[in-house]
Amino acid sequence: MLPTFSSWSMEHIKRVFEAKSELDCLHALDDTFSQRLEFTFNGAPLPRVGLQKLVLGMVQTAGFDLHVDWKNAVEVPRDGANRDGMLGGYYVIYNVRKPLPGSTQLALFERHKSVNVEIESESADPSVDSRRIVKLAIVARDVQVSPALSP
Template sequence: MSEQTNGSTPTPLKLSSLRQWSEDHMAAIFEAPTLEDAVKAIADSFPDNVRATLNGAPLARSSIDKMVAVMRPTPQGGLKVHWKEGCEVANDPYNRNGTFGGFYCITGLRKPHPETGEIVPFIRYKTVIVKIESLSEDVSYDSRKITDLTFVGSDKPAEL
């Protein structure tokens, strides 16, 4: 809980960095043990009215759920997020609002190979830029969500 001084406005809770928050939330989504857990993690990360694009095309919030569901190789999951780079800029000293950009790979995908049609492991390469905002004026808890999402992604067969 945040502190109050002499009955004044509470001091905002110091939150994890925007980078750490993003990394934790993407892992919760993609590495979730069940689809139900993944959908809950998506709801915890994005508001229903998120403004999102995928490779330049608009992406509805409901489409994010569907994309994640299709990516999962088994009902028990099997995806793994590997962060390569990240850059964050907080708009306040408490990390309640700001922007994060990063590059990561997701392993564990299985798709038909474009030449052979055989189901093989793929890697999804993603670059993201997100705007993260607190959705509540209550500074005593973490109400951050991704309100703007721009990502570029492509799948490539994993080298065996």
């Protein structure tokens, strides 16, 4: 039997966002998301390449120094082997950097994300873990981190 959807998702999402190079991030994206991905971000449908651009931009702007902290995950397998199913989860990505409105200076944020995903095996071979996310709905909000108060 394959690892649970929760452990699979936590490992794969960490690999995506905690990548230490653009190439590592691209490989992690391909290992995690199907080429036929159906994707919405805060209710707006986007193509798979839109997800890739969002992630690469975030990872690069943070200097490949993001950190993912999963808060919870609920999984529902569709079979006894964990090959197909669904997962809902919530995690925070730390060290997100982006400009404030009207400024070019980068500020520090946390991205709070709720995700609902469908995961399916892309191969009939039961000896291979070919699971990929085929449907992804993200609701995300960036929360600015207040700078530490100087004494």
